[in-house]
Amino acid sequence: MPGRVIRAATALSAACALALAAPVAAHAAPAPHGHRDGSSRHVVAYYQTQYDNGTYVSPLPLAGTATDIELAAFHLNAGGAIHLNDDPPSAAKFSRMWQELATLQRSGVRVEAMLGGAAQGSYADLHNDFATYYGQLRDTLRTYHLDGIDLDIEESFSLADTEHLINQLRQDFGSGFVITLAPVASDLSGGSNFSGGFDYTQLEADMGNQINWYNAQFYCGWGDLSDTSAYDAVVANGFDPSRVVAGTVTNPANCDGYQDPGTLGSTIGGLVSEYPGFAGVAGWEYFNAVPVNGSGPASWYAAVKQDMGA
Numbered sequence: 287m288p289g290r291v292i293r294a295a296t297a298l299s300a301a302c303a304l305a306l307a308a309p310v311a312a313h314a315a316p317a318p319h320g321h322r323d324g325s326s327r328h329v330v331a332y333y334q335t336q337y338d339n340g341t342y343v344s345p346l347p348l349a350g351t352a353t354d355i356e357l358a359a360f361h362l363n364a365g366g367a368i369h370l371n372d373d374p375p376s377a378a379k380f381s382r383m384w385q386e387l388a389t390l391q392r393s394g395v396r397v398e399a400m401l402g403g404a405a406q407g408s409y410a411d412l413h414n415d416f417a418t419y420y421g422q423l424r425d426t427l428r429t430y431h432l433d434g435i436d437l438d439i440e441e442s443f444s445l446a447d448t449e450h451l452i453n454q455l456r457q458d459f460g461s462g463f464v465i466t467l468a469p470v471a472s473d474l475s476g477g478s479n480f481s482g483g484f485d486y487t488q489l490e491a492d493m494g495n496q497i498n499w500y501n502a503q504f505y506c507g508w509g510d511l512s513d514t515s516a517y518d519a520v521v522a523n524g525f526d527p528s529r530v531v532a533g534t535v536t537n538p539a540n541c542d543g544y545q546d547p548g549t550l551g552s553t554i555g556g557l558v559s560e561y562p563g564f565a566g567v568a569g570w571e572y573f574n575a576v577p578v579n580g581s582g583p584a585s586w587y588a589a590v591k592q593d594m595g596a
Contacts, residue, residue: 326353327596328531328566329587330501332400334358334371335573336383343573346386347584349393351591353566354464356436356501357387358400360426362408368422375430384430391433398434398464399427402441409443409482412451420451424458434464436501438481445484449493456496466531468501471509474530475519478508487524500525501568505535505543512545514556527561533568536575536586547578547589554593567594 331352333345345355361369373379387397401423402408411419427435435455439448448467455465467489469481479485490497502520503509509516511534521527532554538544545553557564567590569575575586 327564327591327594328353328499328568329591329594329596330354330356330531330533330566330568331587332356332358332569332571333573334400334571336371336380338573342382344386345383345390345572347582348572348587349390349395351584351588352390352395354396354398354434355387355390355572356398356400356568357432358436358571359403359405359438360399360401360408360423361405362401362411362419362422364407364411364414368426375426388431391431396433396464398436398466399430399432400436400438400468402438404440406441409439409441409447413443413447416450420454424455427459434466434498436466436468438468440481443482443484445482445489445492448482448484448489452493452496464498465496466498466501468503468533470506471502471504471516471520471533473508474500474502474523474525475509475516476523477519480508490525490529494529497529499529499531499565501531501533503533503570505533505570506541507543510534510543510545511550511553513553514560517557518560521561526563527557528563528565531565531568532557533570536569536571536583538576539574540570544576547576550590551593554590558594564594566596567591 329352331348333355336343348355359371363369367374370380391397437451452465455463469486470478472478473481473486476487504511504516511517511532517532520530534550535541535544554567569587569590572583575583577583577585578589579585580588
């Protein structure tokens, strides 16, 4: 089973294409080990579906709630150019999106590129021809002024390959650039090796000071947040709770593991109580998040933020 359901954005152009966003001034990102005080917990919104049945899905309602937006999914293509879902990131359909993401960045929200996911091939390309495909990735991150990258490895990619990629990203982008990984939760608790095929405890031992945090997937059969037990197992395996964001699905249509607001709120409250340095919550994905005490999908993220007391 794939670690994440991939929903490709509908290949329709925006009704009115705007110019690409102007460069965004750099703003502070967390130190490599991430935040440790409760006021700075991460609220991570995965944003892959930019068009839902032809209607543009604006990220602007996430202002004031999300700390991070993971723009998904970037793919490296053998013999071709990098794509954001089905199209080059320069496609006219994305012009409005880039402008709105730039607006969010100016307000303090970080925007990171999610690389990979269930559509395989990107990491194989990096393994087979690192110079070519890393160059495409690096240039895209620079061109669109992205604040970081989320490595969602759902194919074979060795520990050595992963460490090489992280080292090169850190060398090229510096300490303020956010580098996260998105393994399935059971990889972090020691029960599987789905996300690349290597031992994440070894990656953490080798490279923890270069990785900001992990957006762990507690869904699709790899764990859940019906209570704190799956997260507790990750901590018991040696991962500091300040390093592990608890990822869940925002809609039962997205994958197994959806929790109703009451259950999820109870689990989040338990994690905050048990682990004062708890890193935060991620939601896959934004466009169809079930509203909670609100009229739109951003209210799901506002609710988990409130549950964390952040």
